[in-house]
Amino acid sequence: MGSRTAxxxxxxxxxxxxxxxxxxxxxxxxxxxxxGPALEPGGGxxxxxxxxxxxxxxxxxxxxxxxxxxxxxxxxxVPVVHAASDHDLFRVQGYLQAYFxxxxxxxxxxxxxxxxxxxxxxxxxxxxxxxxxxxxxxTAEATWNATPPGSPEAEALTxxxxxxxxxxxxxxxxxxxxxxxxxxxxxxxxxxPVDSLAIAELLAQMLGYSTAPLDYAILSQALGPxxxxxxxxxxxxxxxxxxxxxxxxYLGIAPLPAGANAALATPATTADRSGSPPAGPxxxxxxxxxxxxxxxxxxxxxxxxxxxxxxxxxxxxxxNGPAVAGGRAILAGDPHLQxxxxxxxxxxxxxxxxxxxxxxxxxxxxxxxxxxxxxISWSMTAVQNQSTLFYIxxxxxGHPDQYAWRGGWRTMQRVQYTIPVRGGAxxxxxxxxxxxxxxxxNAGKTTSVWWAGNYPSHTLSAIxxxxxxxxxxxxxxxxxxxHAPTLNFAYADGQGNxxxxxxxxxxLVKAGQPWLPLPGTGEYDVAGVIPYDAVxxxxxxxxxxxxxxxxxxVTAAYPYYIGTSLDDFDNGYRAGRISDVLDGRRGLTAxxxxxxxxxxxxxxxxxxxPRLLTALRTAPLDPVQRAAFDELARWDNRMTESSTGATIxxxxxxxxxxxxxxxxxxxSHVPVGTDSQILDVAPARASLDEDLEAWTLRxxxxxxxxxxxxxxxxxxSAMRDAFQHTLADLTGRLGRDPAAWRWGRVHTREIPALTGxxxxxxxxxxAGGDRWTVNAAEGGMRSTFGPSWRMVVTWTGPATATAAAxxxxxxSENPASxxxxxxxxxxxxxxxxxxPWVDDPAPGSVVWTLRATR
Amino acid sequence: MTRLDARPEVTPRADRTRAxxxxxxxxxxxxxxxxxxAAGLWSGPLVVGIALTCFAASRHYRVGPAVACxxxxxxxGWAAFLLWRAIDGxxxxxxxxxxxxxxxxxxxxxLVIAVTLLLATLQAVLGGWLGAALCALFRSIRAR
Numbered sequence: 001m002g003s004r005t006a007x008x009x010x011x012x013x014x015x016x017x018x019x020x021x022x023x024x025x026x027x028x029x030x031x032x033x034x035x036g037p038a039l040e041p042g043g044g045x046x047x048x049x050x051x052x053x054x055x056x057x058x059x060x061x062x063x064x065x066x067x068x069x070x071x072x073x074x075x076x077x078v079p080v081v082h083a084a085s086d087h088d089l090f091r092v093q094g095y096l097q098a099y100f101x102x103x104x105x106x107x108x109x110x111x112x113x114x115x116x117x118x119x120x121x122x123x124x125x126x127x128x129x130x131x132x133x134x135x136x137x138x139t140a141e142a143t144w145n146a147t148p149p150g151s152p153e154a155e156a157l158t159x160x161x162x163x164x165x166x167x168x169x170x171x172x173x174x175x176x177x178x179x180x181x182x183x184x185x186x187x188x189x190x191x192x193p194v195d196s197l198a199i200a201e202l203l204a205q206m207l208g209y210s211t212a213p214l215d216y217a218i219l220s221q222a223l224g225p226x227x228x229x230x231x232x233x234x235x236x237x238x239x240x241x242x243x244x245x246x247x248x249x250y251l252g253i254a255p256l257p258a259g260a261n262a263a264l265a266t267p268a269t270t271a272d273r274s275g276s277p278p279a280g281p282x283x284x285x286x287x288x289x290x291x292x293x294x295x296x297x298x299x300x301x302x303x304x305x306x307x308x309x310x311x312x313x314x315x316x317x318x319x320n321g322p323a324v325a326g327g328r329a330i331l332a333g334d335p336h337l338q339x340x341x342x343x344x345x346x347x348x349x350x351x352x353x354x355x356x357x358x359x360x361x362x363x364x365x366x367x368x369x370x371x372x373x374x375x376i377s378w379s380m381t382a383v384q385n386q387s388t389l390f391y392i393x394x395x396x397x398g399h400p401d402q403y404a405w406r407g408g409w410r411t412m413q414r415v416q417y418t419i420p421v422r423g424g425a426x427x428x429x430x431x432x433x434x435x436x437x438x439x440x441x442n443a444g445k446t447t448s449v450w451w452a453g454n455y456p457s458h459t460l461s462a463i464x465x466x467x468x469x470x471x472x473x474x475x476x477x478x479x480x481x482x483h484a485p486t487l488n489f490a491y492a493d494g495q496g497n498x499x500x501x502x503x504x505x506x507x508l509v510k511a512g513q514p515w516l517p518l519p520g521t522g523e524y525d526v527a528g529v530i531p532y533d534a535v536x537x538x539x540x541x542x543x544x545x546x547x548x549x550x551x552x553x554v555t556a557a558y559p560y561y562i563g564t565s566l567d568d569f570d571n572g573y574r575a576g577r578i579s580d581v582l583d584g585r586r587g588l589t590a591x592x593x594x595x596x597x598x599x600x601x602x603x604x605x606x607x608x609x610p611r612l613l614t615a616l617r618t619a620p621l622d623p624v625q626r627a628a629f630d631e632l633a634r635w636d637n638r639m640t641e642s643s644t645g646a647t648i649x650x651x652x653x654x655x656x657x658x659x660x661x662x663x664x665x666x667x668s669h670v671p672v673g674t675d676s677q678i679l680d681v682a683p684a685r686a687s688l689d690e691d692l693e694a695w696t697l698r699x700x701x702x703x704x705x706x707x708x709x710x711x712x713x714x715x716x717s718a719m720r721d722a723f724q725h726t727l728a729d730l731t732g733r734l735g736r737d738p739a740a741w742r743w744g745r746v747h748t749r750e751i752p753a754l755t756g757x758x759x760x761x762x763x764x765x766x767a768g769g770d771r772w773t774v775n776a777a778e779g780g781m782r783s784t785f786g787p788s789w790r791m792v793v794t795w796t797g798p799a800t801a802t803a804a805a806x807x808x809x810x811x812s813e814n815p816a817s818x819x820x821x822x823x824x825x826x827x828x829x830x831x832x833x834x835x836p837w838v839d840d841p842a843p844g845s846v847v848w849t850l851r852a853t854r
Numbered sequence: 855m856t857r858l859d860a861r862p863e864v865t866p867r868a869d870r871t872r873a874x875x876x877x878x879x880x881x882x883x884x885x886x887x888x889x890x891x892a893a894g895l896w897s898g899p900l901v902v903g904i905a906l907t908c909f910a911a912s913r914h915y916r917v918g919p920a921v922a923c924x925x926x927x928x929x930x931g932w933a934a935f936l937l938w939r940a941i942d943g944x945x946x947x948x949x950x951x952x953x954x955x956x957x958x959x960x961x962x963x964x965l966v967i968a969v970t971l972l973l974a975t976l977q978a979v980l981g982g983w984l985g986a987a988l989c990a991l992f993r994s995i996r997a998r
Contacts (some may be wrong), residue, residue: 007991018980022897025977036977039970041899041935042891046970049944166954175894179953282997757955814953816948 005151012320013610028185038180038182039086040413045179057846058131062095062166063853069228069847071096071699072442077811077819080349081357086152087159088365092165092190092850094633097346100812100819101363102171103178104342104754105164105199106188108364111307112136117188117427118420125427126302128419131439133431135454136205140154140417142250147193153460157193160366160385164191169771172846174765175746179813180755194399199364200460203312203344204453208485208504209298210309212566214293216515222670231704232566232687234515235556237694240572241579242554243500243546244486244536250559253508253528257455265756289392291444297675306349309568309773310677311684311778313787314381315549315597316490317578318498323544323589328795331492332593333370333379336776337788338708340754341761341821342807345370345789350467351838358835360789367463368450371835372803375470376493377793381548383486383502383536384562384570387452389509390435390443391520401445403434406522412439432776436520447517450526452505456481462503472497479503479533494798500546501537504551506530507561509662515564530560545582549574549774564687566678571686571693573603573772590746590794590804597790599774600639605649610636611696612652615716625727626725641768651684651730656722657681657688663707684771686779703813703835741767743792749783751808751824753815760815762808762824775830792832804832856949879909887974889932895967899928899974903981904988921982927947930973936967 025036038044046579050347056072067084069092079096083089098105105122114132116124131137147154168190181187183337189582218230239406300308313336320329337344349358350368359371370379398403402409412432419427432439434448441447458481465478466489475491479501486504491497512524536553538546550570554562563569580603581596582588609632616629628648635645661681665672672680683689696701700715713721734741744766753760769777769786791805806826812819826833883902890898903924910920941944950963959968 004994007987007994011984011987011991014980018900018984021980022900025896025973036975039966039973040891040894040896041939041970042896042931043894044896045956046936046939046946046949046951047965048940048944049949052945052949053943171965179949183953298960336930493988619955753955755956757952757958759955760952804881816945817950 009837011362022404031638032752033183033185038185039703042121042175044182045100047182048179048814051176052180052812052814052818053804054818055846058848060850061849061853062091062163062850063169064162064166065091065850065852068849070850072849073735073848074836076822076833078347078836079502079811079841080838081351082838083350083352085833086355087155088353091163091166093348093350093361093366094851095166096161096163096348097165097361097363098164098191100814101342101346101753101812102167103187104363104813105191105195105474108190108756109195109197109203112140112202113195114417114419114429117128118422119180119184121422122424123185125153125419125554126299127304127307127422127430130299130303130307132417132419132429133440134209134449134451135431135438136198136201137194139454139456140194140201143458144194146456147458150459152456152464154193156195156366156464156643160196161191161193176235179540180767185423190853196365196668199362199461200457201453203362204457204484204818205308206306207309207313207382207487208453208487208679209451210386210388210532211297211568211678212386212564213388213390213515213517213566214297215675216564217293218290218297218671218674218679220516221440221666222706223664224668227664231691232564234561234564234570235721236565236569236687236690238554238572238690240551240576241547242536242552243548243575244558246557248554250535251531251534252498254531255528256505256526265770266592269589273850278424283567292392292441292447293517294389294671294674295443296447297443298442301675301677302760305677305767305779306785309382309384310570311336313550313773313785314379314774315547315574315578315787316379316381316500317489317545317547317549317582317593318490318492318500319582319585319588320492320496320498320540321544323588324794325589326794326796328494328496328797329498330491330588330590330795331377331379331490331491331498331793332518332597332791334787335380335595336778336786338779338785339751341751341815342754343788343807344809345807345809346811347805347807347835349836349838356838358837359791359805360807365460365463367460367467369463369804370791372801373469374457374799376466376473376491377464377489377795377801377803378466378492380487380790381490381550382555382568383488383504383506384550384563384568385506386514386561386567387484387486387505387507389436389450389514389516390440391434391450391524392517393434393436393439393448394570400442400446401432403520406436410435410801422698428843432785433629434520436525446522450507451484452486452507453481455505457481459483461499469493470695472499475509477499488553490546490548492793492795494795494801496795497540498544499537499539500548500553501539502535503532504535505657506535515559515566528837530562534560542603543583545579547575547578547582549578551575565690566687569686571604571689571772574774577601577603577774582607583734587681590792592794594790594804594830595833596774597787600768600770601637602646602649602770602773604653604689604772605637606694609635609649609695611715611758612719614834619720619723624731624736624738625723628727628730631741639743639768639770639773640764641742641747643743643768644738644741644772646743646768647730647734647746648726649737650747652719652722653727655684655725655729656719657683657685657692659722659725660692660704660707660718664704667708674782689772726803742766747777747783749786751778751821752784754813767827784839787827790827790832791835803835803837805835806832835842876910876915876920876923879906881925882915883924884977885925885933887928888934888950889977891935892931897977899924899931899977900981900984902927902931903978903983904985905981906978907982907985908989911986911993912934917986917990921979921986924978924982925975925976926972930980932974933971
């Protein structure tokens with residue numbers, strides 16, 4: 001009897017243990033994914049190993065293909081697609097992007113849709129709440145609803161989505177999922193056109209959404225309105241080289257369509273023409289406004305740095321006529337973004353009747369965003385104008401869902417969302433919408449945001465238009481549909497024409513100071529935008545060179561307000577350096593352009609170091625200081641990895657900024673922690689760089705050198721003090737031999753994995769460059785921002801060009817693939833690779849043929 | 855009346871001392887585990903572990919060794935499939951490193967492979983235990 005009991009006990013125990021184990025292995029627990037399906041060698045994470053094998057020629061069947069298409073890969077995995085129609089072309093493009101970048105596509109659409117927590121768990125809730133409030137999904141849906149069925153953009157988006165779904169169907173049938181999905185047991189849903197549009201919205205946010213008015217409010221409250229306006233002016237105090245020097249025309253204002261959040265179109269009326277000095281007396285910012293700003297900035301600071309517009313981005317320039325060898329035109333472009341593996345870009349060449357284009361496509365979108373077609377070439381930089389305005393809504397006592405607007409009370413529109421959370425309960429989110437946009441904070445004051453990206457935009461129509469454009473007229477015409485982010489498009493064509501022109505919304509308010517949060521009662525609403533024909537632009541200038549590097553694109557004479565120096569306009573040093581190299585040159589070649597893309601000369605150093613040396617010549621220096629002085633005196637202003645002068649210069653400039661501004665910050669109790677990325681004193685603040693440069697060169701007795709509680713000072717005394725600090729700092733960190741203070745010891749560059757997984761990125765490694773060298777290394781001393789794509793296109797005839805490009809990454813997102821980071825070394829060393837063109841003979845031996853399903 | 859000795863399934867017949875049927879069964883079990891994972895059945899080692907011990911019990915083998923053999927069968931089945939991937943040119947080690955990194959675990963790649971094989975072993979042993987326990991119970995019930 002006892003034996004039987006023991007057997008029963010044993011069997012029950014075995015059954016229970018087995019059941020629990022199987023349940024855990026099959027379903028996981030909480031946020032722990034199911035280990036069984038995740039780790040089984042026939043599928044799970046291991047099936048991605050098959051995808052990482054070097055690809056061979058294949059014959060593939062895709063449902064819905066109307067005719068066979070071919071994809072020829074070069075040795076680096078760059079595909080050249082030949083199809084018989086736009087439909088097949090974009091379908092194959094969707095298929096290829098899903099084949100090589102599915103994790104990226106899914107993660108980016110999750111970010112944009114506010115569904116990241118579904119795969120990343122509660123840690124992503126801040127991101128999801130913010131994006132649902134901001135409304136990328138609402139705008140993407142509104143854009144799709146406004147897209148005429150049967151239009152080229154609708155056809156392209158639909159075909160692209162079908163191509164992605166072809167790949168998803170294959171994976172569901174055959175397995176082979178990228179590892180992230182079996183590891184989380186959260187698999188992608190079918191792709192829709194709205195997903196592509198949401199990703200376009202995400203890019204718009206990264207390049208155009210700024211918290212500058214909130215930061216301005218905090219600075220204004222702390223430093224006082226007069227000092228804030230003096231130090232963060234509309235027109236920068238340093239000498240810059242706008243690409244559009246004028247003359248300008250005031251063409252009134254263009255009306256805006258009804259916003260995604262507004263039930264009515266804002267009528268076009270007059271706008272405040274505050275193009276140069278700030279209009280009206282400096283306004284004191286109420287403390288409740290800064291409370292709202294503080295709350296919102298605290299939330300935004302918890303998002304990944306790349307989510308907002310964080311750094312000035314991108315260079316592009318072109319030259320023509322006598323300035324270039326051959327007399328036609330050369331274009332160079334290197335957009336700067338958060339670097340990641342995989343990159344935002346997926347390089348490809350596309351060919352179908354009516355379209356031949358090669359360059360960088362944005363993962364998730366049909367078409368090519370930067371590149372060349374058979375007649376024209378283009379690249380882009382961010383304009384950095386003010387595209388975000390914040391409104392303080394006056395809510396009705398006892399009715400917090402109502403706000404005052406145009407003399408009456410208006411009820412907010414309410415939208416409800418549910419965020420699924422991996423390993424946790426669903427989280428409801430409620431978003432209130434005003435006529436200005438979504439309410440972002442109710443702390444202190446109800447604050448809503450007007451953002452240009454919240455208007456439905458025909459971005460894809462513009463992309464397809466420029467992909468097919470044959471001349472500048474068609475190019476500019478296509479960009480008329482581009483609304484956000486506001487970009488400068490650099491252009492060169494086979495006829496020898498060059499240009500830079502902005503495209504996108506430049507909002508204009510009816511009244512008030514738009515660099516601060518504005519009252520939401522109606523009098524300060526956005527009245528419209530700068531008309532397309534009046535936005536900054538230049539075409540075939542007499543100097544035969546055009547340069548855009550995020551500098552303020554116009555002079556103080558421009559008749560419209562476009563932002564203050566606290567917006568992300570660059571301090572102008574990259575543009576200055578590029579212009580210095582190109583202006584007046586003859587016979588420039590593609591090699592010259594490529595070399596300039598990798599230039600690490602610090603333009604500000606060329607201006608300031610002579611002043612510093614002058615200040616130090618009459619100062620008593622100890623032997624170490626004397627050695628550092630000598631290093632600096634010998635320095636060629638280049639931020640090379642091995643340079644010691646670079647280390648001394650950069651540390652000096654950092655200390656100089658801190659020495660001049662920090663006492664003011666301390667005395668004024670600037671709440672730096674609220675948004676350290678913008679509010680602290682550092683070389684990444686363009687306004688402070690510009691102020692200090694201007695004072696050092698032209699106003700060395702500026703009162704700013706005499707902060708409260710300190711003895712009166714000058715630029716000379718401040719530079720001497722900063723140099724002392726620099727030497728103390730470097731001696732402490734790097735030793736007493738200045739010859740050993742190589743820049744690469746303190747400055748590195750890293751390309752992190754898009755997933756954030758450590759070990760799947762590249763670096764950090766010692767690197768040259770700094771924040772404002774042409775080869776920019778942005779994002780701090782461990783730089784993760786920089787040139788995300790470098791391209792040079794040389795036109796040798798009306799329809800003939802040679803083009804080369806490189807980007808830091810690889811075509812595949814699979815870290816085990818030979819195409820994961822195979823392009824990084826060339827990029828790091830400043831080499832370009834020939835861009836495959838549609839007429840080239842098959843660039844490699846690997847050819848995929850895609851046909852309709854039998 | 856059921857016998858009360860500790861190991862009722864052990865019989866003295868000479869042919870039961872011959873190991874080769876069990877070895878063959880273990881080899882077949884490993885093949886089955888590999889085939890199951892090829893078909894996407896992650897629970898193959900568990901099922902095969904159950905089958906292996908039931909087979910042993912039906913042939914009146916000692917169940918303990920059969921349970922012990924289930925583990926290697928599961929391990930070999932999954933290891934064989936990973937080995938096939940490697941021979942096919944698939945970067946198994948790099949994929950293991952990727953999986954560890956994506957899971958946020960500071961593990962070397964080989965440890966991910968080891969955990970995978972341990973999972974197969976654990977399942978198979980568990981299956982063996984379950985199979986043995988159920989067979990013993992059924993036999994006991996039948997003997998009544």
